[in-house]
Amino acid sequence: MASVPSLASTVQQRLADALSAALPEAGSADPLLRRSDRADFQANGILALAKQLKGNPRELANQVVDRIPENDVLKDIEVSGPGFLNITITDRAITTTLAARADDDRLGVPYKDDAGTTVIDYAQPNVAKEMHVGHLRSAVIGDAMVKILEFAGEKVVRRHHIGDWGTQFGMLIQYLIEHPHELDHKSDDAVSGEEAMSNLNRLYKASRALFDSDEEFKARSRDRVVSLQSGDEETLALWQRFVDESKIYFYSVFGKLDMEINDPDVVGESGYNDMLDETCRLLEESGVAVRSEGALCVFFDDVKGPDGNPVPLIVKKSNGGYGYAATDLSAIRDRVQKLGADTLVYVVDARQSLHFRMVFETARRAGWLNDDVKAVQLAFGTVLGKDGKPFKTREGETVRLVDLLDEAVERAAAVVREKAQDLTEDEIAERAAQVGIGAIKYADLSTSASRDYKFDLDQMVSLNGDTSVYLQYAYARIQSILRKAGDTGPAARPELALAPAERALGLHLDRFAETLAEVAATYEPHKLAAYLYQLASQYTTFYSECPVLKADTPEQVENRLFLCDLTARTLHQGMALLGIRTPERL
Numbered sequence: 001m002a003s004v005p006s007l008a009s010t011v012q013q014r015l016a017d018a019l020s021a022a023l024p025e026a027g028s029a030d031p032l033l034r035r036s037d038r039a040d041f042q043a044n045g046i047l048a049l050a051k052q053l054k055g056n057p058r059e060l061a062n063q064v065v066d067r068i069p070e071n072d073v074l075k076d077i078e079v080s081g082p083g084f085l086n087i088t089i090t091d092r093a094i095t096t097t098l099a100a101r102a103d104d105d106r107l108g109v110p111y112k113d114d115a116g117t118t119v120i121d122y123a124q125p126n127v128a129k130e131m132h133v134g135h136l137r138s139a140v141i142g143d144a145m146v147k148i149l150e151f152a153g154e155k156v157v158r159r160h161h162i163g164d165w166g167t168q169f170g171m172l173i174q175y176l177i178e179h180p181h182e183l184d185h186k187s188d189d190a191v192s193g194e195e196a197m198s199n200l201n202r203l204y205k206a207s208r209a210l211f212d213s214d215e216e217f218k219a220r221s222r223d224r225v226v227s228l229q230s231g232d233e234e235t236l237a238l239w240q241r242f243v244d245e246s247k248i249y250f251y252s253v254f255g256k257l258d259m260e261i262n263d264p265d266v267v268g269e270s271g272y273n274d275m276l277d278e279t280c281r282l283l284e285e286s287g288v289a290v291r292s293e294g295a296l297c298v299f300f301d302d303v304k305g306p307d308g309n310p311v312p313l314i315v316k317k318s319n320g321g322y323g324y325a326a327t328d329l330s331a332i333r334d335r336v337q338k339l340g341a342d343t344l345v346y347v348v349d350a351r352q353s354l355h356f357r358m359v360f361e362t363a364r365r366a367g368w369l370n371d372d373v374k375a376v377q378l379a380f381g382t383v384l385g386k387d388g389k390p391f392k393t394r395e396g397e398t399v400r401l402v403d404l405l406d407e408a409v410e411r412a413a414a415v416v417r418e419k420a421q422d423l424t425e426d427e428i429a430e431r432a433a434q435v436g437i438g439a440i441k442y443a444d445l446s447t448s449a450s451r452d453y454k455f456d457l458d459q460m461v462s463l464n465g466d467t468s469v470y471l472q473y474a475y476a477r478i479q480s481i482l483r484k485a486g487d488t489g490p491a492a493r494p495e496l497a498l499a500p501a502e503r504a505l506g507l508h509l510d511r512f513a514e515t516l517a518e519v520a521a522t523y524e525p526h527k528l529a530a531y532l533y534q535l536a537s538q539y540t541t542f543y544s545e546c547p548v549l550k551a552d553t554p555e556q557v558e559n560r561l562f563l564c565d566l567t568a569r570t571l572h573q574g575m576a577l578l579g580i581r582t583p584e585r586l
Contacts (some may be wrong), residue, residue, distance in 0.1 A: 004100040122142020182203045
């Protein structure tokens, strides 16, 4: 594996060398290279430098250009305006750099220098409850970030902080004790997620109705909470049945989402129970938390309620019960001290931003987070219906996630069937799942996480516009061309001049590595989606302007096949990092 320096970094280096040769007194000045409409790149750094050295920027710019030795990368440097440099690079440099990328399994993408350990907390459904559309974003965004960070060389530990503890379990367990067959399976065969969920749903509704109508059952349920919290064995065994039954259901939904969830990574709220007491003690002894009206609280100068009084983070309630904060703080201790994390990423709804701000600040005051260990919330917005309001069914219920996924696959099947020429029914079904689930993921990931987005299936599975289907078809079209080329294989021909559409495509292909580095650093997968959409668009222009199999010479056919092949590999790798499949034929 060899990382390939991008054209931008090569140009940056040549200019920096020329700058220090022309102006030794400037030290290591930054040429401030950026992309430009007028040329391949523009460098603006000389303006600031001229100010600093009190010189004339145009004269300085000319001095710098004179210091650039003859080379095969920079074709033309023009001094424009007050002292900008407009830089055009040679066609040979573009093709040579792309050939080096094509020679590498990782397309020349380097591992990051400062790789560490990131714990990423995402996909956190609740035990004994259906997953709804609100669970979609954390799963999709988290899964993409895991893949992107791992590809960058980071050690990633996944954590699924499922809701598996709380007073509602008293009611559920008590009902199961009194109606012992409610979670039985119809047969000994593997039970479907659908059956597991319908059992849990039925039991939840029945126990809730009894709890609300029968005072004696309510009292027995409350006693059962005490047994659960004190670790009574029979109670814990029944609690475990609810967790196991829910996992059958969770894994079936994550399976539909084409996501791998590993059992050891599922560490719910209950996983931190034996740390809660110590967490509270450490906070109190260090003075980070104080007693207020019987509760253990942490106060903040900048967090006040509508009445102007401070709103504390409650770590332990006055009745001795623990709040979410105690669990979240214990999880931070566990992830930093046991798992050795230097970064914690929480993929959590933006509506919980205040809670996490307070939790992270508390952890900093306690010394669990510091300059070497940071925590970030990758906050996401809400999924809206076409009407721009939070997505609900016609009856005003939250939308079941399974129904959404099934409907997306159904819509995709119609699109695939219409375009399919020689696919069997099985192949259509397989492609429909890849296109439908890809459409849902891409719609989510192509929007900046912090923004809300409208869930519009018609738009998502459209062949036109910024959709995963458009990208999947671009990929499949390239595979079809490579198959038609027969014995003629892709081969880079650096000696050939490039047409404008070939240059534009080549320069964009070269930006894959820098795009991934930025996405990994800022946790913004939508920038990868935008890059891939632009790549498919540049390819579409290239395809319409530059005949591939009917190019003028055999060398040009090979070089254009080379551009096709590298585009396909880049699309495939980029889509895989977003968790989206690229079928070979569509």
